[in-house]
Amino acid sequence: MSDFDLKSYLQSRRTLVDAALDRFLPPETAPPPVVHRAMRYSVMAGGKRLRPILVIAGAEAVGGHAEVVLPTACALELIHTYSLIHDDLPAMDDDDYRRGQLTSHKVFGEAMAILAGDALLTLAFRLVAENAAHVKDSRVICDVVAEIAGAAGTGGMVGGQVVDIESEGKTVTADTLDYIHTRKTAALIRASLRVGAMLAAARPAALEAISAAGHCLGLAFQIVDDILDVEGSLEELGKTAGSDERKQKATYPAVHGLDASRRRARALLDEAQAALAPLGSAAVPVSALADFIFERRS
Amino acid sequence: MSDFDLKSYLQSRRTLVDAALDRFLPPETAPPPVVHRAMRYSVMAGGKRLRPILVIAGAEAVGGHAEVVLPTACALELIHTYSLIHDDLPAMDDDDYRRGQLTSHKVFGEAMAILAGDALLTLAFRLVAENAAHVKDSRVICDVVAEIAGAAGTGGMVGGQVVDIESEGKTVTADTLDYIHTRKTAALIRASLRVGAMLAAARPAALEAISAAGHCLGLAFQIVDDILDVEGSLEELGKTAGSDERKQKATYPAVHGLDASRRRARALLDEAQAALAPLGSAAVPVSALADFIFERRS
Numbered sequence: 233m234s235d236f237d238l239k240s241y242l243q244s245r246r247t248l249v250d251a252a253l254d255r256f257l258p259p260e261t262a263p264p265p266v267v268h269r270a271m272r273y274s275v276m277a278g279g280k281r282l283r284p285i286l287v288i289a290g291a292e293a294v295g296g297h298a299e300v301v302l303p304t305a306c307a308l309e310l311i312h313t314y315s316l317i318h319d320d321l322p323a324m325d326d327d328d329y330r331r332g333q334l335t336s337h338k339v340f341g342e343a344m345a346i347l348a349g350d351a352l353l354t355l356a357f358r359l360v361a362e363n364a365a366h367v368k369d370s371r372v373i374c375d376v377v378a379e380i381a382g383a384a385g386t387g388g389m390v391g392g393q394v395v396d397i398e399s400e401g402k403t404v405t406a407d408t409l410d411y412i413h414t415r416k417t418a419a420l421i422r423a424s425l426r427v428g429a430m431l432a433a434a435r436p437a438a439l440e441a442i443s444a445a446g447h448c449l450g451l452a453f454q455i456v457d458d459i460l461d462v463e464g465s466l467e468e469l470g471k472t473a474g475s476d477e478r479k480q481k482a483t484y485p486a487v488h489g490l491d492a493s494r495r496r497a498r499a500l501l502d503e504a505q506a507a508l509a510p511l512g513s514a515a516v517p518v519s520a521l522a523d524f525i526f527e528r529r530s
Numbered sequence: 531m532s533d534f535d536l537k538s539y540l541q542s543r544r545t546l547v548d549a550a551l552d553r554f555l556p557p558e559t560a561p562p563p564v565v566h567r568a569m570r571y572s573v574m575a576g577g578k579r580l581r582p583i584l585v586i587a588g589a590e591a592v593g594g595h596a597e598v599v600l601p602t603a604c605a606l607e608l609i610h611t612y613s614l615i616h617d618d619l620p621a622m623d624d625d626d627y628r629r630g631q632l633t634s635h636k637v638f639g640e641a642m643a644i645l646a647g648d649a650l651l652t653l654a655f656r657l658v659a660e661n662a663a664h665v666k667d668s669r670v671i672c673d674v675v676a677e678i679a680g681a682a683g684t685g686g687m688v689g690g691q692v693v694d695i696e697s698e699g700k701t702v703t704a705d706t707l708d709y710i711h712t713r714k715t716a717a718l719i720r721a722s723l724r725v726g727a728m729l730a731a732a733r734p735a736a737l738e739a740i741s742a743a744g745h746c747l748g749l750a751f752q753i754v755d756d757i758l759d760v761e762g763s764l765e766e767l768g769k770t771a772g773s774d775e776r777k778q779k780a781t782y783p784a785v786h787g788l789d790a791s792r793r794r795a796r797a798l799l800d801e802a803q804a805a806l807a808p809l810g811s812a813a814v815p816v817s818a819l820a821d822f823i824f825e826r827r828s
Contacts, residue, residue, distance in 0.1 A: 253683065264696070351688045371662065377675055
């Protein structure tokens with residue numbers, strides 16, 4: 233694993249994803265232009281592209297290729313972006329900044345932010361459907377649609393956001409915190425890895441290993457996010473540090489303390505790497521992403 | 531066609547759809563309960579179920595059966611309902627009543643209304659994917675997902691809503707009005723008929739006839755809706771009559787006058803019935819729905 237260059241891996245996959253997103257999103261000039269501008273404004277704000285890269289890495293871990301899963305990889309980024317746009321709305325977290333730029337509703341107004349989010353979620357499923365052109369067995373596309381809808385719905389991301397909002401200003405138990413993190417963040421990250429592997433026709437044992445790793449990566453990612461919110465600066469995060477505390481959000485450091493949070497994140501990432509070990513060298517990129525998640529500064 | 535009893539047809543198909551919606555929606559007690567309550571509150575408010583009935587009628591028109599298309603029929607109702615919840619939000623049309631009851635955000639708050647809408651849209655695609663269990667060729671499910679996402683996205687429903695909001699308080703041309711109506715309403719109604727036919731393995735010529743009829747039905751439905759808003763009472767519509775005028779919405783009667791609106795709706799419905807004629811008796815329910823649309827009082 234020492235030979236693996238994560239930085240250039242991330243760079244090359246990110247370049248692929250960014251080009252594909254530009255291809256799949258309607259042009260800004262297509263009518264009605266304002267909603268297409270709003271969609272591109274948020275998608276092209278320059279996230280880490282963690283979810284689409286995990287789709288690709290999930291496919292590669294079982295012998296698949298990036299090109300084959302690009303539409304679905306982009307779909308996961310569109311769903312992530314829609315969730316950020318809606319989470320930032322005044323009725324939800326009421327955030328003015330995201331990734332260092334004004335949030336969608338501050339630029340385009342609330343109505344357009346709601347609609348841009350709706351449109352991104354809708355387009356995501358269209359991209360998955362169009363991924364059928366790249367696979368032999370269309371049944372896998374149906375499974376991928378169901379998998380993503382499950383992870384993004386009330387059993388996953390939306391459900392986590394609901395409980396997150398309900399818990400604001402309250403003292404939450406460790407169980408409630410796990411509920412929120414597992415659903416709000418881990419579900420979609422786990423699904424990203426899984427659908428990549430599914431599109432690449434993973435065998436059941438490999439898919440199980442990848443699912444376990446995805447769950448651990450997702451939880452660890454959210455714990456590190458919570459830690460960064462306590463420690464980070466506006467410059468590094470592109471959003472105001474300490475905002476979770478001000479909003480009295482349920483976070484891992486608030487419930488368990490900073491040291492225990494760091495230990496838990498590292499343990500989860502070790503667990504992910506152990507789960508991936510049987511897949512051998514093909515899974516090295518996913519394993520390396522675990523270290524990246526632990527060491528990231530933003 | 532004189533033997534066809536539309537009333538009992540609508541009743542029986544509506545009963546099927548209502549039972550299926552109850553089966554497909556998560557129970558109110560499933561965690562987190564509040565969002566499931568919000569989803570059911572709006573879906574079970576008792577709409578006409580026009581879109582799911584059109585999915586069924588579209589399948590029947592080419593020899594298919596209701597049971598086979600029920601998940602997708604329900605998906606169309608969930609998408610319609612999500613669009614109503616989001617359209618009613620304060621940032622959009624700011625409506626307090628819908629179908630005679632308080633709108634979602636008045637009961638559950640804005641955050642939960644946004645999330646309930648997001649969840650319904652997400653669940654809709656899951657239902658379509660699960661419809662794969664009832665068809666031989668999974669490719670048709672991929673086509674149906676793409677068709678629905680196209681009709682619900684910025685090239686369809688969301689695009690129409692964007693221009694509708696942008697046009698408020700402005701004088702719109704007949705072209706802009708057609709743009710709004712075609713996308714905001716007709717696109718999803720046309721897609722409903724089409725996906726029913728697609729799931730029932732319609733031949734290309736039949737699908738083309740159904741597509742043409744669906745476009746006409748959809749446009750006529752919106753024109754009649756505009757007419758009812760001018761003429762109707764709160765009791766009949768379940769919402770405040772004349773609300774389009776107060777909000778300075780672009781409507782067919784405002785641009786063309788009431789008489790021309792009635793004539794245009796009737797002409798479109800005649801056109802729909804002519805397009806369906808080659809399909810023979812199997813298409814009688816769809817044809818009868820055209821008369822129902824023209825004569826409806828709510």
